[in-house]
Amino acid sequence: MAQLVVPAVAALAGALAGKHITESRSGAKSEKNEETSVAFNADAHQNYDHEADARRHRHLAQQWPEARSSIVVVRIHADDVKTPDNWVPRHPNLIRLTGKHPFNVEADLPELFDYGFISPANLHVVRNHGAVPRLAWETHRIAIGGCARQSAYPLRRAPLIRRPPNVPDAFELGMDELAAMPTITFPCLVVCAGNRRKEQNMIKKSIGFNWGPSAVGNTYWKGVPLRLLLNRAGIHAPGPGARFVCLAGPEGELPKSYDGQDGGPGSYGTSIDMETALDPTCDVIVAFEQNGERLHPDHGFPCRVLIPGYIGGRMIKFLTKVIVTDGESKNFYHFNDNRVLPVGVDAETATADGWWFKEEYIINNLNINGAIAYPKHEEVIPAAAKTYTIKGYAYSGGGRKVIRAEVSFDQGQSWKLGDVVVREKPRWAAGSSGDKAKHWCWCHWEIKVNASAIASANEICFRAFDQSQNSMPERPTWNVMGMLNNPWYRVRVHAHPSGGVILEHPTVAGPTPGGWMQKMAAEKSGGELLWGWGGEGGPAAPPRPTARA
Secondary structure, three states: OOEEEHHHHHHHHHOOOOOEEEEEOOOOOOOOOOOEEEOOOOOOOOOOOOOOHHHHHHHHHHOOOOEEEEEEEEOHHHHHHOOOOOOOOOOOOOOEEOOOOEEEEEEEHHHHHHHOOOHHHHOOEEEEOOOOOOOOOOOOEEEEEEEOOOOOOOOOOOOOOOOOOOOOOOOOEHHHHHOOOOEEEEEEEEEEEOOOHHHHHHHHOOOOOOOOOOOOEEEEEEEEHHHHHHHHOOOOEEOOEOEEEEEEEEEOOOOOOOOOOOOOOOOOEEEEEHHHOOOOOHHHHEEEEEEOOEOHHHHHHOOOOEEEEEHHOOOOOOOOEOOOOOOOOOHHHHOOOOOOOOOOOHHHHHHOHHHHHHHHEOOEEEEOOEEEOOOOOOOEEEOOOOOEEEEEEOOOOOOOOOOEEEEEOOOOOOOOOOOEEEEEOOOOOOOOOOOOOOOOEEEEEEEEEEHHEEEEEEEEEEEEEEEEOOEEEOOOOOOOOOOOOOOEEEEEEOOOOOEEEEEEOOOOOOOOOOOOHHHHHOOOOOOOOOOOOOOOOOOOOOOOEEEEE
């Protein structure tokens, strides 16, 4: 295991997580404010090495699903031919949520779920705000620096780095140099904060498009810890002028920006606090491989930030700049995206009253959430069926472990505990009491029940709990961005002409109509349910019609 050098202040976080801290060779103990460094040795038993696992999953890294022995047949999708992305291979089964361009997609949940714990890269969620930058491994550069004033504004164009006072050793590096640094490999879930948003849009239209329950992807990622890049730049601990790390993609990538924003004009940028960036147990990396191969263009080639347990919107793709600042990012997308505002704040109010700039409504960590994959939408369970296995997924943020997955057939009056059948090897688990272990992935759950329990129910309700006893609420709470929607996942049960039952999910991803929530909304005069905005009723299924004698 390579020996890494960090100062005593940052190394203390490692000690709390079960790492071994050794004094410097002189044997002298460091004072609190001393700049001397200590040696940090990562315990080989602390974390499972997933490098070999990632290599075994290279078949899930291909860009196109068709493979003939060693020859991969690559085609450009017809919807991309007349767009700026006409060079990017894509899976034909992905559900396009925003038309042909930009590319925002999710997989059909049962198809993704059937691959198991590790997702194929070509069915992984994609959130693109514009065209995919056409970047080259050989020429791509990442600048690690700061700013002279304590405000979070970046340096202007090249040269990107001019040794600002708050970063002692600013530098740039290319991809070969990045890949030669110490790396870690582990599985991690990436989730768009808009997962399950279409349910919110049936209540009242948000400003976001119609994500279904599959805005997710769980793959192996390999990269360099961000803290090592910061350490090399002379940043070892939070302090004046170094309280945040701003992250940005290429300039000119997108049409919207603020004058003088972090990352430069037209960049997509955000920030995380310095404590998260430097804490080894947060596992923040600059990733350049997914499932054992270099990143796909849609997933950030040649490199992207991965922040386990966070919403996908913080994980900057096509990473170009790492900027150390005293305040959070001033990038347009840091303020105007990825926030959960109170239920009564609509788009007009949010803009007029400055809600986008209130720091308490920013979202970083994921909340507890999940969905039912089987029975799938419009699946028929025949009358002759004796048993049925209900299956789905669940996840939580902040490294919290999902501990319960439950279903109810009586609308929450009683619950049956499912079995978590697929779970990760947690990070930082050795020597901890449990709370220090980090669970960065989804889990799969299932429960085998008598088919008669489903046939006699109005709906199947699902909820999950994490180790902090966070749970999915019974009812949805609308917000203007439609983000972090996580009420009970409800699948309604209807009689089928065959004598069995047919199952109906709340929505169907994208513009395709379908689902019980969409049907309910269509019956309203304005096409919206308006729960929480004066609308009547709620998500609970009504009693099923009694069959006539």
